Every structure is written in structure tokens, then in C-alpha cells.
Amino acid sequence: MVFRTLLHGFRLCLQSMKKCDAPVPDGTLISRLFKSCLQCMSFFDPDPKVPDQNEPIESFGLVLAEVNLHVFQEVWNHNMEFFFECAQKRMMLLNVCQSLLSREATSATLLAIVLKFLVDRLPVLGECDDMAATATIRLYRMAFGAVGPHVATNEAILASHVGKLLMDCFPLAAKATKPTNYYYLLRSLFTAIGVGGGRYQLLYDAVVSLLPDMLESLNRQLLASDGEARDVIVELCLTVPLRLTDLLPHLSYLMQPLALALRGNPKLVSQGLRTLELCIDNLTPDFLDPTLSTVLRDLMEALFSHLRPLPTPPHPAHTTIRILGKLGGRNRRLLTKEPALDYRHHSEPAKLAITFNGIVQRIEMSPTALLASRNISKVSPVRVHAYTYLECCLSLLFHEVHPKSYFLLESSPV
Secondary structure, three states, rough: OOOHHHHHHHHHHHHHHHHOOOOOOHHHHHHHHHHHHHHOOOOOOOOOOOOOOOOOHHHHHHHHHOOOOOHHHHHHHHHHHHHHHHHHHHHHHHHHHHHHHHHEEEEEEEEHHHHHHHHHOHHHOOOOOHHHHHHHHHHHHHHHHHOOOOOOHHHHHHHHHHHHHHHHHHHHHHOOOHHHHHHHHHHHHHHHHOOOOOOOHHHHHHHHHHHHHHHHHHHHHHHOOOOOHHHHHHHHHOOOOOHHHHHHHHHHHHHHHHHHHHOOOOHHHHHHHHHHHHHHHHHHHHHHHHHHHHHHHHHHHHOOOOOOOOOHHHHHHHHHHHHHHEEEEEHHHHHHHHOOOOOOOOOOOEEEEEOOOEEEEEOOHHHHHHHHHHHHHOOOOOOHHHHHHHHHHHHHHHHHHHHHHHHHHHOOOO
């Protein structure tokens, strides 16, 4: 209560100084106020039982909104790092940015500062702890969401950073400890652009110019990922915020993600079915069928897996039936292809008996034997070792063959 009263007093004081044309408070004074208020609010523990606990944050935002814009810019430029450190400890402090980004007078200035700070920290996003990553992603979402209310001023600011975000996230994710942080960032960006419904022409043009490289990077990382990371990459491929006409030259990049989406979680299945139906509705068979043929087997098997009765969810089955009807029997072309059989050799794999501390274990020889056979034909320093290894393996196998096997081999006709 006392803190809120003080903030109200600061706001009235700043308003009175504007009315009487008093000297503008300099950046040093406002910086002290800024840091002191953040330190005070850092002690507030969020309690769902206490109503209006965001009121001090809203009051603090109102105080900063009364500050001269040049001083406002100076304060945030010099204290953005301090603000982010405080926000990691008390996530609700990020609402200060939310409040100021929603105001037309301060939105563009603060958005430019926040995006520059976040983009400079982009290389460490894949290595930071969970709290820092959560605060970073939330701050990105607030920055992306600030474009909608103030398109005229904020779209150009975000568009100037889109290229770096799109092209730097992929190489950074490839070597990061937590690559999903970069994928969550891109998902937030795609969602923000897609929500615009075609209003954000500058953002749209920035994505179109980078589309081939972006889709190639997504597919390359899709092959090297699994689990949650693969699901997010598949979602990114299917939610690229562009019109179908711009995606047509690169439609082949979406086929493998589409097949994987139909075998994913319910959200991915729904997105994959929508994407497939959109392609069938808007593209001619002469154009679509050669593209689908590359993943036709996986695609049809995934579709058939959703044709199940209750109690499974009925929506995927109904959508699948509708899609198969729109294909008009073209899915039956799969019947002319050779069956996909899982071939297994009739004999057991060759194993090598090894003893460790009296415990006998049998290890398959084929992986290392194949590696040795590939290296024995090369001129390399390991060529002699590869030959020695294969010779020892054959010797051990001959010693382990049962005597009856020798008899059968000798008596068999040539």
C-alpha cells in the first residue's frame, strides 16, 4: 500500500512539473527511481489469493509513461540488463514492459530497445537456465505482440530484426545444449506474423525472401532431431506464415514434415490434416500428385491409422474420410507399389564371446566387421588393423563351429 501511494505521488509530481514547464528530470534521477522501484517490486511474491497484485506494476508503468521520451530512452538503454536480471527472479516484472509496449507514446521506443537487447543475447539462449529462457521467450512474445496495436510504427522495427532471427536461430540451434529454445522463439514469431492476417506486409516480405534457406534448414534439422524438438520443427514447417502461392515452388520441403505430423500428437495431427486438405482443395492433381508420391506410402499409412471407431477421437477420422473422398481414389495408386516388407535374415547374427571377470557376454560382430570391410579397401593407416580384425573374427568363428558342421560342409556337393 505504501509503495503504491509513493508511485502515485511520483506520477502526480511529474504531471505537475509538465504543467508548470519545470526542468525535465534528468536520466540519472529517473534511473535511480527505476532501479529502486524494481528492487522493491522484486520482493513481491505472486499470490493468487491476493487481488490486484499487479496494481504496483501498473502504477510503475504509469510513472514511466510521464517521463520525457528522451529520458525514457536513456533510462531503458542503460538499465535493460538490470531489468532483465530482476525479471528472472520475479517473472511478473515483465508486465512493466507489457504495459509500456501497449501505449502508443512509448511503444516504438521501448520495442527498439527490447529487440536490440534480445537479439544481442540470441547466442546464449540455447545455453541459459530454464528461468532465463522462460523470461527471454516471454519478452520476445511481448515484443512480437506489440506490432498488432501499433502497426504503423512497430512493424518496421520488428522487420529489421526478422532476417537475423530467422537465419541465426538454425546454426545456433544445431550446436546448442537446448535447441528447443530457438524453436519456441521461431514459433512465437510465426504465430505473431500469422495472426496479422496479411496486414504485416514488411514482415511478410522479410520471410518470403528467406523462405528457401529457412525450409532447407528446417528439413536438415528435422533429420537430426527426435522427441519434442522434432515435433516443434514439424509444427514450424507447417505453420510458415506465408500464402500457399509463395510456398508452391518449395512444396516438396513440406512433404516429410506433413507425413510426420499425421503420426504426431493431436495438435500436430490436426494441423497436418488441415494442411493436406488445403493442398488438395487448391492444387490440381497434375501438380500435387508427383509431390505427394515422394511420401505416398508414409502419408497413406498415417491417414489409415486415424480410421478408427469410438472411443478414439472422431474428428481425425471424419477429416480423413473427407480427404480420401477428395483424393478420388488416387490413394489406391499405392497398391501398384511393391509392399514394404521388413526383411530379416534367417540366421542369427555372428557374435563374439568375451569374458569380463568371469562373466561371458556375446557381442555382435557385424557393426565393427562392416566398418573394417569398408576401410580395408581404402589407402589409410587403419587398413592393416582392419584386416587383422577381420582375420581374427574369422578365426574365432571357425573355432566355434560345431564339428558336425565341418562334416556337412565337406560332404555337401559343389
